[in-house]
Amino acid sequence: MDTEITVISDSANEAPVKPLRVAFIGCGGIAQTHISYLKKMPGVSIIAGADLRQAALDHMHTAHGVAKDHLFTSFDEMLATVGSEIDAVSVCTSNGAHAPAVIAVAKAGKDMLCEKPIAMSAQEAEGMVAAVKAAGVKLTSSNLERSAEFCTSVRKPFAAVASRTGASSAAKSCRVAVH
Numbered sequence: 718m719d720t721e722i723t724v725i726s727d728s729a730n731e732a733p734v735k736p737l738r739v740a741f742i743g744c745g746g747i748a749q750t751h752i753s754y755l756k757k758m759p760g761v762s763i764i765a766g767a768d769l770r771q772a773a774l775d776h777m778h779t780a781h782g783v784a785k786d787h788l789f790t791s792f793d794e795m796l797a798t799v800g801s802e803i804d805a806v807s808v809c810t811s812n813g814a815h816a817p818a819v820i821a822v823a824k825a826g827k828d829m830l831c832e833k834p835i836a837m838s839a840q841e842a843e844g845m846v847a848a849v850k851a852a853g854v855k856l857t858s859s860n861l862e863r864s865a866e867f868c869t870s871v872r873k874p875f876a877a878v879a880s881r882t883g884a885s886s887a888a889k890s891c892r893v894a895v896h
C-alpha cells in the first residue's frame with residue numbers, strides 16, 4: 718500500500734522554526750523516503766550519515782549534499798566525531814542493527830526515530846527502552862499504519878467481545894490468518 722504524506726506548512730503565519738539537524742544511521746531504501754519528507758519540512762537539514770556500505774554514503778553526498786567529512790562507516794565514529802552538531806537521529810538500519818544503534822544514540826544524548834520493528838526480541842527492546850530512559854531522550858518508532866483504518870478496525874471485535882463479556886479490551890496486537 719502506498720501512503721502519501723503531505724507536509725502542511727503555513728509559513729506566513731508560523732513562528733520561526735527552530736533548526737533541526739538530523740543524522741541517519743543506515744542510509745538505504747527507507748532512509749531515502751525519510752529524507753524526501755524531511756526535505757519538505759522548514760528548518761530541517763540532513764547533516765550526517767553512517768552506513769556500512771560506501772555506496773550508500775556516496776549517495777548521501779551526491780543526492781543530499783551531506784559533507785564527506787560527516788559520512789562514516791561506523792555510527793560510533795559519527796556520534797563521537799560530529800555528535801555535537803546533531804539534534805536528532807533516524808535509525809534506518811536493517812532490523813538486527815537497531816538495538817546497538819539506538820543504545821549508542823541514547824548514550825550520545827540524542828532524540829531519535831527507529832524504524833520498525835524496533836527490535837528482534839522483547840528482551841532486546843527492553844534494553845533499548847532502558848537506555849533511552851536512563852539518558853532522558855526520546856525514542857519513537859515508525860509504525861506508519863497503526864492508525865490506518867484496516868488496523869484500527871482489527872480492534873473493534875475485541876471491544877465488542879469485551880463489552881459483552883466484561884473481559885479486558887486491552888489487546889494491543891493480534892495475528893490474522895487469511896485462508
Ligand SMILES: NC(=O)c1ccc[n+]([C@@H]2O[C@H](COP(=O)([O-])OP(=O)(O)OC[C@H]3O[C@@H](n4cnc5c(N)ncnc54)[C@H](O)[C@@H]3O)[C@@H](O)[C@H]2O)c1
Nearest residue numbers: 743745746747767768769770809810811812814832833859
Ligand atoms: N516504516 C516502513 O514502512 C518501512 C518500510 C521499509 C523498511 N522499513 C524498515 O527500515 C529498516 C531499513 O530497511 P530498508 O528497506 O531501508 O533496508 P536497506 O537494506 O535498503 O537499508 C538498510 C541500510 O542499513 C545499513 N546498515 C546495516 N547495518 C548497519 C550498521 N550496523 N551500521 C550502519 N549501517 C548499517 C545497510 O548497509 C543498508 O544500507 C528496516 O528495519 C525495515 O524493516 C520500514
